[in-house]
Every structure is written in C-alpha cells, then in structure tokens.
Amino acid sequence: MKNKRENFLNKSSRRGFLKAAGISAAAIGIGAAPAIKAVSIASGGGDAVSNMPVTTPKAEVLKAKRWGMVIDTSKITDEVVEGVVAACRNAHNIPDFDHKPDEKKYPNTRPVNKTQEIKWIWEEHYKYAFPEMEDEFLADKFKSLPFLVTCNHCKNAPCVQACPTKATFKREDGIVIMDFHRCIGCRFCMAACPYGSRSFNFRDARPFIEKINPEFPVRSKGVVEKCNLCAERLERGLQPACVEASEGGIVVGDLEDPESEVRALLKENYAIRRKQELGTEPSVYYIM
Amino acid sequence: MLEIAIKGSKKYWIWLAVLLTVMAVAFAVYIDQFMNGLMITGMSRDVSWGFYIANFTFLVGVAAGGVMVVIPYYLHDYERFHRITILGEFLAVASLIMCLMFIVADLGQPVRMLNVLLYPTPNSMLFWDMCVLNGYLFLNIVIGWKVLEAERNQVKPPAWTKPLIYLSIPFAIGIHTVTAYLYCGLPGRGFWLTAILAPRFLASAFAAGPSFLILLCYLVRKFTKFDPGWEAIQTLSKIVCYALIANVFFFFCEVFVVFYSKIPGHMTHIQYLFFGLHGHNALVPWMWTSMILMFIGIGLLVVPAFRNNQTLLPFTCIMIFIGTWIDKSLGMISGGFVPNPLHHVTEYAPTVPEVVISLGVLATGLLILTVLFKLAATVKEEVRG
Numbered sequence A: 001m002k003n004k005r006e007n008f009l010n011k012s013s014r015r016g017f018l019k020a021a022g023i024s025a026a027a028i029g030i031g032a033a034p035a036i037k038a039v040s041i042a043s044g045g046g047d048a049v050s051n052m053p054v055t056t057p058k059a060e061v062l063k064a065k066r067w068g069m070v071i072d073t074s075k076i077t078d079e080v081v082e083g084v085v086a087a088c089r090n091a092h093n094i095p096d097f098d099h100k101p102d103e104k105k106y107p108n109t110r111p112v113n114k115t116q117e118i119k120w121i122w123e124e125h126y127k128y129a130f131p132e133m134e135d136e137f138l139a140d141k142f143k144s145l146p147f148l149v150t151c152n153h154c155k156n157a158p159c160v161q162a163c164p165t166k167a168t169f170k171r172e173d174g175i176v177i178m179d180f181h182r183c184i185g186c187r188f189c190m191a192a193c194p195y196g197s198r199s200f201n202f203r204d205a206r207p208f209i210e211k212i213n214p215e216f217p218v219r220s221k222g223v224v225e226k227c228n229l230c231a232e233r234l235e236r237g238l239q240p241a242c243v244e245a246s247e248g249g250i251v252v253g254d255l256e257d258p259e260s261e262v263r264a265l266l267k268e269n270y271a272i273r274r275k276q277e278l279g280t281e282p283s284v285y286y287i288m
Numbered sequence B: 001m002l003e004i005a006i007k008g009s010k011k012y013w014i015w016l017a018v019l020l021t022v023m024a025v026a027f028a029v030y031i032d033q034f035m036n037g038l039m040i041t042g043m044s045r046d047v048s049w050g051f052y053i054a055n056f057t058f059l060v061g062v063a064a065g066g067v068m069v070v071i072p073y074y075l076h077d078y079e080r081f082h083r084i085t086i087l088g089e090f091l092a093v094a095s096l097i098m099c100l101m102f103i104v105a106d107l108g109q110p111v112r113m114l115n116v117l118l119y120p121t122p123n124s125m126l127f128w129d130m131c132v133l134n135g136y137l138f139l140n141i142v143i144g145w146k147v148l149e150a151e152r153n154q155v156k157p158p159a160w161t162k163p164l165i166y167l168s169i170p171f172a173i174g175i176h177t178v179t180a181y182l183y184c185g186l187p188g189r190g191f192w193l194t195a196i197l198a199p200r201f202l203a204s205a206f207a208a209g210p211s212f213l214i215l216l217c218y219l220v221r222k223f224t225k226f227d228p229g230w231e232a233i234q235t236l237s238k239i240v241c242y243a244l245i246a247n248v249f250f251f252f253c254e255v256f257v258v259f260y261s262k263i264p265g266h267m268t269h270i271q272y273l274f275f276g277l278h279g280h281n282a283l284v285p286w287m288w289t290s291m292i293l294m295f296i297g298i299g300l301l302v303v304p305a306f307r308n309n310q311t312l313l314p315f316t317c318i319m320i321f322i323g324t325w326i327d328k329s330l331g332m333i334s335g336g337f338v339p340n341p342l343h344h345v346t347e348y349a350p351t352v353p354e355v356v357i358s359l360g361v362l363a364t365g366l367l368i369l370t371v372l373f374k375l376a377a378t379v380k381e382e383v384r385g
Helices: A002-011 A014-023 A030-044 A078-092 A158-162 A188-192 A241-245 A261-268 B002-006 B010-036 B051-065 B067-076 B085-106 B125-152 B161-184 B197-223 B230-261 B264-275 B284-302 B312-337 B352-384
Strands: A067-072 A121-124 A147-150 A168-170 A176-178 A250-254 A284-287
Touching: A067 A147, A067 A261, A078 A121, A078 A241, A158 A168, A158 A188, A241 A250, A250 A261, A261 A284, B002 B352, B010 B352, B051 B067, B051 B085, B051 B161, B051 B197, B051 B312, B051 B352, B067 B085, B067 B161, B067 B197, B067 B230, B085 B125, B085 B197, B085 B352, B125 B161, B125 B352, B161 B197, B197 B230, B197 B312, B197 B352, B230 B264, B230 B284, B230 B312, B264 B284, B264 B312, B284 B312
Parallel strands: A067 A284
Antiparallel strands: A067 A250, A121 A147, A168 A176
16 A cells, blocks of 8 residues: 555656545545645645644545535624634635734734735625625615625636646536646736635735644745635545534535535525626525 | 947947846846735735736737738838838837736746746637747747848848748737737626727737837937938828727727626726726826827827828827827726726735836837847948948
C-alpha cells in the first residue's frame, strides 16, 4: 500500500492528483484517506505541509456525482451567519482586515483598504443576492433576512471558461476549484463571475490571520481565491465547515442522486437560484 | 540601420534622458508593487481591473489604427500614404509593446505569466488575445524593418514581405476584435454584454490611432527634414472624421437599446457613468468631457474649412485623442464594473503609484517610438537627399 501510494505521488502531477483524488477516490481505496489529505494540502501549497499531522482517523471519503448546496433561508439567523463566516474563515485561513496585525511579527504593516478584502461566504440582503428580482412589494420578512452567498459551483462556470491557464477548473464531481500555484493573477475570472464570488489577494494575507490553520494553505499575494466547497474536508469524510456551523441551515449533497438529502429538500420546498436566467446553472439553492 | 539611433542632436538626447528618468522612477514604484502586491493600486474586489487594463485596451486600438494607412496604401495603391505607412507600422509596434507591458504590470503573479503558454487554453479569450497581439507585433516589426531597409538600399522589399503585409490587415482587425471579446462575452456584466462592442472598439481605434498619427506627422515635420506630406495628413483627417462619427453613432445605438428596453442590469452602468448612481458620480464630469470633445472633434473635421486649417488640425486631433481615451479607458472599464453584479456601488480611482507606473510604460513606448521614427525619418532624408 505504501509503495503504491508513493508511486502515485511521484508519477502524477500535483494537480492531476488533486483532480484524481476528487474524481476517483475509490480507486485509491477508502483506507488511503490520509494520502488524499496529504496531497490535497500539498496541491494547495503554502507553508502548511511541514506542520501537517501524519495520521487522521479513518473516514469514508464523501463523494458525489455533482455536489450541490441547499440553504434553508428560514434557519439562517444573524448568529448562524456569524458562525458560518467564522468557521469558513478559520478553516481556510481567510484574512480578516479588522484583525490588528502583530507588530512584532509583522512590523510596519501598511493600512488596509477594506474594498480589497477576501470573502468566501458572506451575508447579503435579498435585493443584492437577487438584484434582478427586486420587488417593491416584497414580503417584509425577506427584506431584512440575511442571505448567505458564496461560489455557486456553476455547472456552466464562466470563470472556468475565462481562465487562461486552467488554474480554475471544474472537477468531475462539480466542484469548481483552483490551483493557487498556477494562477497568474490576471483576474479575468473575477470579471467573468456574475456573482462576485471571487476575491484577489491584493497583499500578503498572513498579518491578518489570527491563527493559521496548518491543514490548509495560506495563499500567496497575487492569486485569486474563492469557496472550494471544503473539498479538503470532503476528502476526509467531513462535512463542509459552513454546513457544520449552520445549525441545520445549510445542507450539502449529491444533486444527481435522487435519494440524497438535498434532493429531498428540493422536492418538498420551493427553492430559487441566483441569476438563473444567465444559464450558468448554479448548484446553490435557496429555500424560500 | 540601428546605428542611426545613436547619432542625434542635443534635443534628441535630452528627450531620451527625460523618458529614461520617468522610466527609472516608475520602475522603482513597480518594485514596490512587485514586492507588496497590487494593494498599492486603487483596484478592489468589485473593480478588479483598473488603469492598467484601461490603457491596455485603448492602446490596442492605437495599434490597430495603423491599419488605416496600410489598407489604402497596400490594397488600393494610394500613393500619398507611401511616406507615412512606415510611421503607422512603427506606431503599432510601440503601442503593442506598451500593451504587453500594461498586461504584465496588471498581473498578480507576473513571474508565472508563461503559464499561458505552458497550459494553452483555447476557451479563454485571453489566450487568443495573447496570440493575436504577439502575432501583430511580430508582423509589424518584420514588415516595418524590411521595408525601411529596402528603401535605404534603394531596392524593392523582399517578395515574402507582401503576404505578411496582407496578413497584418486581418491581424489588426483581430487584435481589437479579440480585445473586445474579452469583455463582451461575460454573462454578468450588462455594460459590456453587447454585440456592438467590437465594432465600437474598432471605430474608436480608427479615430484615435490616425489622429495620433497626424500629431506625430506634425512632430516629424517640425523636428526632422522629412515631410510626411500635407495631402496624406488631409486624407488621414477624413478617416478620423468618419471613424469618430461611427464611434459616436454606435454609442447612441447602444444607448437606444439600453434605455428603450429599460432592462435595469444594462441601464445602471450608463446611468452611473453619465449621471451618477446612488450618490456616486466620480466619472460624470469625465464622461461629459469625453462626449463634448468628440462632438467638437466631429464638428471641426466635418467642415472642410476647419479640417483643412493647418494650425487648427493638431488641436482637433488632441481633443479627439483625449475624448476617445476617456471613452474607452476610464469609462469602458469602470462602467463595466460599477455597479458590481450584486448592484453594490464601489467606485474606482487610480492611485498615484498606479499612475506613475502607467507613465513609466508610456515613457517606454515613447522611447521606442522616438527611436523608430528617427530611423524612418533619417532613412527617408538620406534617400531623398
């Protein structure tokens, strides 16, 4: 087993492996979850690799034909939003521009420009989450309701089409994901995304990360990033961080599997997607 | 032939020194950007392209504008353009080098730029833009150099340059069409999502490029013994006139479609540019200035008495150049990004470092242009003298 694993690591490119890990985790074997994890971290790069714990509990890799997310808007309160955003931030080393940098470790850090911040999942009001559905007679409860918005992992993702280096690519399980080592920072994907879901590292993120999570890479300056549906957690058999923190408000599952929980929710409830008219086929649904 | 460039008057060397100084200062600022990231610019999460890409877009147009002398001369044997064709080609070379520099300045990870070649991605318009821009640059360098060299040796240019010249014509149209396709194929950006974008880009390019060429002809006449010829300039000014009218016409076609259909996602951008949106109106004075300059430009070029006035024409060209620059650089980029896809308004203004780096790119372009024009003018003097 060990030899086989090493061969695989040597032969395939990091990126190919990441893809392979996502698509055909079964081929490697369920017991190889630690290997998958190791590779998924290495593929992201950063200085996390050396700190990586060697063993993790055996867990079944979570797989899907096409990953999707269902958000039950009635269960999303301001507290839930706060918990979800914090969980995502901590899981992925997302800088917080309100965090005061440690003067000793990062002397002379220049002041931040809040418009250059990084967001993977965040709160919007209805009229911004669904701008083309603005309605002056919208029911009051929707007007102030917090909507969580993130990458829609579109079936026809404009960002994937725009990327000139395939640094943004779509895995066969539907997750739109990035190779932070290949991205040249041209930001064409940011212009292409109709949901404003992408952020650019205008500066080094490190001074603004309170506690670095060694299980996920810290991105270098000059690359774009966005939600990866916690691909690194799914590979370890864990639910995405936002799902865990959502108190039942967010469910992630296989849209192609009629027996899945997400499909059951969509069968019973009226759900909408953002900017459906563009034909991007978002994989994130909002139960109204 | 390059030895001509190292023999020059005092004025020539002072001018080069000025340009080199600007380049050095800009390079120092660029080092800061390289080390600390694009945080030194005014760009943001919502307006993720700014001054660099704006100037890139405009200069692609200036480069494409060179074809307005190539087509009449090579396809229609329009003899009056014989003397200025080389100027158009060299202007294209300098503009394209500036374009490529602006792209590199805009990259978050410039050291990785060859990834575009290592992992060619035909579904990305940026890949095709790279192909046509470099192709057109290569064609113009080869053609310009070979034709000028032949003129110096008083022989005919090699026969193989002819097919390259013909090839350069679709390439010129191609560079600006593909540059427009960068923008107009994006589903969530109502301002750019219009089929008129590529034609409009070309129209404004054929106004901006030749009007700059007219200004350069004036400068060449003033500083060298080579005279590009008043008749050639007159023809150029007519080209500028028609192209500018087409540009404004296309713009009004867009305005009609957008405001008659009243689709909010398309209206908000033009509203922001010309009237301001939710109290944000940084670009309003710029856009109206641009419109006024273009209209005055049309007026001064349509009326023969004004167009044929040798003193007035350079001022007309300056107005048109500035007008089209605001229209296609400032307005085109900010207009597309504001408001953002969620209809939040984040305004954009370039920072001082951003402007300094841009000036550095401009100085580099002018340096190349100066040297190339000096070659051309000197060779033409030699041959005639």
